[in-house]
Amino acid sequence: MAVTAEPVKADLREPAGWRRTKSRIATALMVLSFVVVIIPLGFVLYTVIAKGASVVGWSFWTSGTIPPNVLPLGTGGMGAAILGTLEITALATVMAVPLGVLGAVYINEYGGKGALASVVRFMADVMTGVPSIVMGLFIFSIWVVHFGFSGLAGAFALGCLMLPIVIRSSEEMLKLVPNSLREGSYALGATKARVTLTVVLPAAIGGIVSGALLAVARAAGETAPLLFCILTVFTPNYNPFHGPDTALPLQIFSNASSPFVGAQGRGWGAALTLIAIAFILMIAARLITARFVRYSR
Amino acid sequence: MDSEQNVVKAELPKPAALQDTQRSEAAFSGEGAPVFDAKNVSIFYGSFRAVTDVSLTIYENEITAFIGPSGCGKTTVLRTLNRMNDLVPGARVDGAVDYRGASLYAPGVSATAVRRRIGMVFQKPNPFPKSIYDNVAYGPRINGERKKSRLDEIVERSLHQAALWDEVKNRLNASGLGLSGGQAQRLCIARTLAVEPDVVLMDEPCSALDPIATGKIEDLMHEIKSRYTIVIVTHNMQQATRVSDRTAFYSVLRDEKSDTRTGVLVEYGTTQQIFEDPHDTRTQAYVTGRMG
Numbered sequence: 001m002a003v004t005a006e007p008v009k010a011d012l013r014e015p016a017g018w019r020r021t022k023s024r025i026a027t028a029l030m031v032l033s034f035v036v037v038i039i040p041l042g043f044v045l046y047t048v049i050a051k052g053a054s055v056v057g058w059s060f061w062t063s064g065t066i067p068p069n070v071l072p073l074g075t076g077g078m079g080a081a082i083l084g085t086l087e088i089t090a091l092a093t094v095m096a097v098p099l100g101v102l103g104a105v106y107i108n109e110y111g112g113k114g115a116l117a118s119v120v121r122f123m124a125d126v127m128t129g130v131p132s133i134v135m136g137l138f139i140f141s142i143w144v145v146h147f148g149f150s151g152l153a154g155a156f157a158l159g160c161l162m163l164p165i166v167i168r169s170s171e172e173m174l175k176l177v178p179n180s181l182r183e184g185s186y187a188l189g190a191t192k193a194r195v196t197l198t199v200v201l202p203a204a205i206g207g208i209v210s211g212a213l214l215a216v217a218r219a220a221g222e223t224a225p226l227l228f229c230i231l232t233v234f235t236p237n238y239n240p241f242h243g244p245d246t247a248l249p250l251q252i253f254s255n256a257s258s259p260f261v262g263a264q265g266r267g268w269g270a271a272l273t274l275i276a277i278a279f280i281l282m283i284a285a286r287l288i289t290a291r292f293v294r295y296s297r
Numbered sequence: 298m299d300s301e302q303n304v305v306k307a308e309l310p311k312p313a314a315l316q317d318t319q320r321s322e323a324a325f326s327g328e329g330a331p332v333f334d335a336k337n338v339s340i341f342y343g344s345f346r347a348v349t350d351v352s353l354t355i356y357e358n359e360i361t362a363f364i365g366p367s368g369c370g371k372t373t374v375l376r377t378l379n380r381m382n383d384l385v386p387g388a389r390v391d392g393a394v395d396y397r398g399a400s401l402y403a404p405g406v407s408a409t410a411v412r413r414r415i416g417m418v419f420q421k422p423n424p425f426p427k428s429i430y431d432n433v434a435y436g437p438r439i440n441g442e443r444k445k446s447r448l449d450e451i452v453e454r455s456l457h458q459a460a461l462w463d464e465v466k467n468r469l470n471a472s473g474l475g476l477s478g479g480q481a482q483r484l485c486i487a488r489t490l491a492v493e494p495d496v497v498l499m500d501e502p503c504s505a506l507d508p509i510a511t512g513k514i515e516d517l518m519h520e521i522k523s524r525y526t527i528v529i530v531t532h533n534m535q536q537a538t539r540v541s542d543r544t545a546f547y548s549v550l551r552d553e554k555s556d557t558r559t560g561v562l563v564e565y566g567t568t569q570q571i572f573e574d575p576h577d578t579r580t581q582a583y584v585t586g587r588m589g
Contacts, residue, residue: 112386180423184485186384188436188492189413198439203426 045275052272055265061273066234066251069263078270080236081251084151085277087240088230088247089220091155092162096219097212100166104208107167108174109196121171127164135160136225149231151240154247157225162215169211173204206289213285217278223249248274329357330397332496332526333378338392340373342385347373348560350392353545360518360527362537362568365547365583370560371530374547375498377401378528379415380408397495413440416494420501422481424473424488429456429465432473432484436492451491459487460517479510486517490525497521499529503536515540534584537568544571546580 014020060077067076103120111117139157147153177200185195201208231244232254248270255267333355340348348370355361355378363371373382380401382388394401401411424432433452434442442448452469456462461483465476473484482502489497499518503511518527518540531537537544545565551558564571564580575581 178423180419180421181425183381183384183417183419184423184425184488185435185439187379187381187412187417187419188439188488189409190439191409194439198435199425 048268048271048275051265052268052270055269056272060266060269064236066246066266067262068234069255069258069260071260072262073265075262078248078251078266078273080234081246081248081270082273082277083236083238084230084240084245084247085220085249085274087237088151088154088158088226088245089216091152091240092158092219093212093216095155096159096162096215097166100163100212100215101170101208103163103167104170104174105196105201108171109192109200120167124164124167127160128168131224132157132161132222133224133227136228139225140228144229149229149244150242151230151237151245153229154226154245155240157229158219158222161222161225162219165215165218166212169214170204170208173207173211174200176207177203209288210285213281213288217281220277220281221249221274223253226250248277329359331355332357332397333528334393334395335374335377336393336395338374338377338390338394340370340377340382341387341389341391343387346557346559349550351547351560351562353562353565355526355528356543357526358522358524359542360522360529360540362541362544363528363530363547364532364534364537364544365560365563366549367532368558368560369547369549371545371547372500373560374562375500375528375530376417378496379417379498380411381417383408413492414494415496415498416489416492417498417500418482418485418489418502420504422478422485422505424476424481424484426472426474428470429473429476429484430469433487433491436488440492455487455491456484458490458517458521459483460513460520461487477510479506479513482506482510482514483517486514490521494525496526496528499527501530501532504532511536534572538572541568544568546571546575546577546583548579548583 014023055073057077061079061082063077063079065076066078066080103124107117107121111120135157139153139160143153143156181199181203182195185199190198226247226249230247230250232250233244233246237243237245252267252270252274255263255270258264258267331354333353335354336352338348338351339346351370351374363375365371376382377390377394378396378401382390390402396411396415400406425435427435430452433455434448437448437451442451453462453466456465461480464480465471465484473481476484482505486497486502503514506514515536518529521527529537529541543566546563547560548563549558550561564575564577566576571580572584575584581587
């Protein structure tokens with residue numbers, strides 16, 4: 001009498017025991033850290049939108065003079081601060097991004113293991129760790145005491161903050177360019193400058209632009225370095241090279257610390273506006289990156 | 298011992314190149330002008346002596362193959378011929394390397410000018426992250442060619458020469474990175490040919506490719522050799538017999554006393570001689586597959 005063996009179904013699950021337990025613990029920890037990170041972010045966004053959404057609007061963004069704290073909501077807005085933030089951040093970008101990218105090109109393409117490259121890299125690291133208020137004091141002591149408050153002074157301070165970020169992020173991007181591309185270009189008789197300009201930088205440009213825009217977004221939100229450099233005024237200053245200026249983070253600070261409801265509301269509006277500007281920059285970074293990396297598959 | 302050697306000889310595969318009478322005639326119809334003349338060349342990476350005392354002459358419109366086990370310095374010698382080793386920190390060349398009568402390592406020689414005449418195709422296809430068109434037009438552009446009509450002409454001619462035109466003519470603006478391995482390697486060859494070099498150095502150009510792509514590249518080498526001088530490093534001995542006119546066999550020399558190794562040129566001759574009648578026992582052991 002033939003016995004037909006029952007085919008046994010293969011059990012391919014993770015075997016019970018310590019390994020499965022470890023896997024579950026790790027998964028749980030990861031989910032937990034995700035939640036821990038996302039909760040404060042969610043709350044910040046929710047609060048700012050809830051309190052600021054009713055304040056912002058076209059007239060809030062375009063009104064010139066920032067009203068005195070005692071005035072109720074709906075009487076003027078943050079136009080002057082938006083103008084100041086855009087002026088100062090743009091100036092800081094113009095100063096820090098080209099210099100930072102050139103510094104990264106020097107460190108990664110030209111300096112090699114040389115002493116100067118190591119010094120530049122080290123100084124960039126040190127600069128990253130300098131508190132932003134110290135940058136403000138630094139510009140105050142070497143510029144503001146001689147030439148007075150101005151948007152330009154604020155831009156210097158923000159530029160100093162952005163510079164190390166741009167250098168290090170660009171350097172990382174340049175490191176990612178495979179050496180085989182450089183060799184391919186050299187083998188066609190290209191000079192070092194050509195290799196850098198026509199192969200290395202185009203290959204890394206997406207990442208460089210993203211890094212630079214992250215630095216811009218970071219600088220746009222800085223308060224401390226501006227305190228000593230631009231003062232805080234309430235009228236629009238169309239000339240960033242002369243006279244005290246204002247910026248969104250400073251207005252958030254001054255309005256939020258006021259006891260008047262109207263001023264506090266305007267502070268929330270300014271906060272929402274600043275987040276929106278940072279958000280727009282991020283989107284722009286993504287779009288520009290996508291446009292540049294068209295050919296990298 | 299004798300009988301063992303005979304057995305080995307009987308197993309020796311007949312080099313395919315020798316079945317093609319036309320080609321073997323061309324190969325042995327005499328020597329063209331010497332293109333490279335290396336005398337007592339030693340190459341160092343820092344204090345490491347990678348290659349010792351290599352002397353050989355490479356002739357015009359021939360395909361010269363460098364074969365040998367890993368670490369024997371064949372790629373190092375190849376990279377010396379267009380000064381690619383300059384890019385390696387600490388690399389140094391001793392001895393004389395002449396290219397058409399001029400010393401490659403004399404003071405005042407521009408590595409850039411050297412590489413414009415002596416192009417190189419690498420082991421791993423390395424198309425630039427640009428369009429197929431821009432990849433091929435890259436070399437002419439850095440040499441100052443700006444005219445669109447002239448560039449169009451060069452791109453089409455080079456892609457034809459590299460046997461890639463029919464596959465890409467409708468997508469010249471697509472990324473060079475979207476090509477298959479074999480196509481990408483042919484794109485790199487087209488890119489090299491676009492600057493009309495005198496010599497094309499190839500560093501194991503087929504090692505990452507399947508046999509069909511390899512066959513295409515070998516056919517292409519035969520087609521272009523009337524206009525170029527080609528030096529190819531290969532791990533594949535069948536490939537050496539299929540494509541080359543001359544073969545240089547390199548090996549590793551180990552110094553037991555100091556426990557250092559260095560690459561040496563063991564034997565250099567026509568491909569037929571190297572594979573059918575090697576003079577050196579090391580060459581014989583290698584080409585018959587007894588030593589790897």
